[in-house]
Amino acid sequence: MSKALGVLFAGWLVLISQASVAAIDTYEFKDNATRERFQELSAELRCPKCQNQNIADSNSPIAEDLRDELYRMLDSGADNDEIIDFMVMRYGEFVLYRPRVSSQTYLLWYAPAGLLVIGVAVIFALTRRKKSVGKQQEKSGLSPQEQQRLDALLKQDQDKDA
Amino acid sequence: MRRFLVLLPLFIFIGLALFLWRGIGQDTTSIPSPLLGKAVPEFSLTSLYDENQIMSASDLTGPALINVWATWCPTCKQEHAQLNRIARDEGVTIYGINYKDDRAKAKVWLDKYLDPYAKNVFDPNGRLGLDLGVYGAPETYLIDADGIIRYKHIGEVNEKVWQKLKAQMQALEADS
Numbered sequence: 001m002s003k004a005l006g007v008l009f010a011g012w013l014v015l016i017s018q019a020s021v022a023a024i025d026t027y028e029f030k031d032n033a034t035r036e037r038f039q040e041l042s043a044e045l046r047c048p049k050c051q052n053q054n055i056a057d058s059n060s061p062i063a064e065d066l067r068d069e070l071y072r073m074l075d076s077g078a079d080n081d082e083i084i085d086f087m088v089m090r091y092g093e094f095v096l097y098r099p100r101v102s103s104q105t106y107l108l109w110y111a112p113a114g115l116l117v118i119g120v121a122v123i124f125a126l127t128r129r130k131k132s133v134g135k136q137q138e139k140s141g142l143s144p145q146e147q148q149r150l151d152a153l154l155k156q157d158q159d160k161d162a
Numbered sequence: 163m164r165r166f167l168v169l170l171p172l173f174i175f176i177g178l179a180l181f182l183w184r185g186i187g188q189d190t191t192s193i194p195s196p197l198l199g200k201a202v203p204e205f206s207l208t209s210l211y212d213e214n215q216i217m218s219a220s221d222l223t224g225p226a227l228i229n230v231w232a233t234w235c236p237t238c239k240q241e242h243a244q245l246n247r248i249a250r251d252e253g254v255t256i257y258g259i260n261y262k263d264d265r266a267k268a269k270v271w272l273d274k275y276l277d278p279y280a281k282n283v284f285d286p287n288g289r290l291g292l293d294l295g296v297y298g299a300p301e302t303y304l305i306d307a308d309g310i311i312r313y314k315h316i317g318e319v320n321e322k323v324w325q326k327l328k329a330q331m332q333a334l335e336a337d338s
Binding site: 048049051061062065066069088089090091092093094115118122125 | 167170171174190191193194195196197262288292293294295296297298
């Protein structure tokens with residue numbers, strides 16, 4: 001059983017590694033740095049047609065075109081910002097798996113941190129209130145005479161019990 | 163203050179629920195185009211019928227529809243009759259962009275299924291398509307009298323979609 005699973009897993013590994021290599025090895029890069037940038041950018045750019053894939057993994061024609069365009073731009077010396085701008089101008093922020101920080105994406109970027117802060121604040125407030133309630137009980141707010149009477153009464157009670 | 167704190171989780175929940183609820187049923191396959199409100203990108207391509215005739219963005223004068231189509235695209239076949247009807251019966255100018263296609267095949271297609279297009283741009287490498295943000299044919303753009311892109315529809319132009327486009331066109335005419 002586990003052997004069969006192992007074979008399946010190995011086969012799957014071969015399949016996915018071939019799929020991701022297939023997209024890259026048709027291009028010839030002038031150096032390794034460019035190749036790395038190509039891989040990085042094609043993993044960061046989302047395919048507009050097949051929305052759950054990046055353009056590196058997708059076989060759709062538009063992903064192919066965008067890879068060609070990416071290669072062409074890298075080859076002509078464009079920097080990453082120029083390439084991202086080029087893509088966003090045509091396909092919108094949507095093509096970025098990590099959208100840029102703008103008034104439209106503030107919620108996306110900051111809401112998780114904001115919710116965390118609110119959560120921590122609520123927990124903090126709750127524990128502090130509990131503590132202060134405990135302290136208030138400690139200090140019953142009785143005058144020394146009242147306290148004396150109370151102690152005496154309690155003692156009486158204890159004597160009765162005994 | 164205390165009452166507010168007690169109700170805070172409820173408010174956050176309601177806010178989140180509304181936000182997520184809005185997302186349900188939203189068509190995520192059509193991406194809003196960043197080109198809305200911008201001019202048709204510059205290009206220099208040949209006419210589909212005449213490979214010696216160079217066309218540019220200034221050839222596409224609005225108000226008109228720009229329809230991106232190809233013979234390899236099944237949905238383009240589906241909408242073709244509707245485009246013919248719009249051009250013939252309602253006198254709407256439709257420009258065609260023959261997208262990543264074969265010139266000979268495209269000509270045969272127009273011969274066979276009739277040609278609704280006032281002009282047809284031949285875009286064999288999809289270069290103009292890329293500049294327009296096309297990611298799947300058919301796509302239809304609405305341009306106003308100044309050649310500014312006002313609306314983009316992705317997918318088939320059927321009667322329902324056409325009514326929507328028509329309303330937009332009439333609104334544009336009323337504006338100008």
